[in-house]
Amino acid sequence: MSVPYDLGATARLTAPCRDPDGTLTNAATATVTVTLPDGSTAAPAVANPPAETGRYTADYITSVPGRHTVRWVFTGPAHAYTDVLDVYDEAPPAILSMADARDHLNLKSTSDDDEVRYWNNVTTRAVEYHTGPIVARTVVEQHTVRNAAAVVLLHTPVLAVTAVEAVLTGASGYSTDDLDVDGATGEVYRLDGGHLSGRLKFTYTAGRTAIAENITGGARIILDHLWRTQRAGRRGALAGGGEDYSVTEPIPGLGYAIPNRALELLAPDRLPPGVA
Known part of the structure; x- marks a missing residue:
């Protein structure tokens, strides 16, 4: 089975080139394009002719976690091949070692x-x-609130709220020193008893110690x-x-x-x- 690559590891990309009859053959040109999760692209070098007739390889050093699309295009004969590869986060969560x-x-x-x-x-x-x-990780989410006594975060338990920023230009966020959170329920509220308002982006750590x-x-x-x-x-x-x-x-x-x-x-x- 194909499993995700570790971030920073080299992914060995492979693709067959076949003529219209389905026979493996070397192509006049061979290119491969990797589309990253953020939409940017990379073009690893492809050796041509390959070491084995019709079986092409290219090495790509992973740099971004997530799903990647791999697109091979050949000419002489005209052929194409599409694949995907996944890359783990730098520290993928796992309950068991x-x-x-x-x-x-x-x-x-x-x-x-x-x-x-x-x-x-x-x-x-x-x-x-x-x-x-269970495994501690950083969560970022947005809430629109109007004079709310508390904002309930979506993922519990919450270990700590690290930032509350305004999304709209010119608006103000809140200092985490002025806030408290009920870790079990995810309720964030002001220590002075005031209300929360605005389009707010919350960054927090969820999980268990x-x-x-x-x-x-x-x-x-x-x-x-x-x-x-x-x-x-x-x-x-x-x-x-x-x-x-x-x-x-x-x-x-x-x-x-x-x-x-x-x-x-x-x-x-x-x-x-x-x-x-």
Whole structure:
């Protein structure tokens, strides 16, 4: 499977060039364009002729996290090929360390680390769907308020509000020294009891400083479930493991991805309905 690249790593781009009959062949010209998430482009060098007939490669050093589009264009013969690549954030959130994930899956070697890390990150997103942010990260969001006693931030728990800036030219924001936040509810309010007004951009840190064992335990069960499911076809095993990992009811938004046993462990930290 193709997994995201680390930010700053070199991505090896590959593409076939085929003639109208579908036969691999070298082209008179070969170019590749990488479109970054911000819309800018890069054009890595392409060796022509390639080392292997019709199979072209180019190396691209990643510099921006997110989804990239890769577009190959050949002439003589006319051919094109489009692909995508993903790049991790500098510090992608994960509830379990790679060592913990590998140990729980009983993997003795590191040969599957790329896949383990991918499914470990998927596991984190699945847990946070139910609990809100676990791994601390920076969140930026805008709110329009008029004489409000408090503004409720969308992602809880909130560890700290680091900036409240005015979006509109000429308007004023608020000093965080004059504000307080209820971390559990995400309510931001003025210490002097006054109201908040304006189109405001809030920058804050959401997540937890300590992760309880029921959350890491639930994450381990989900990781094991996803790992068994996606590898079942390779080993002839029953997808999803035994009855301890069975899922008897679909979960809105996640289908059958989360075993019931994991949900039971996460229950003490489940978000109330309608809370992110």
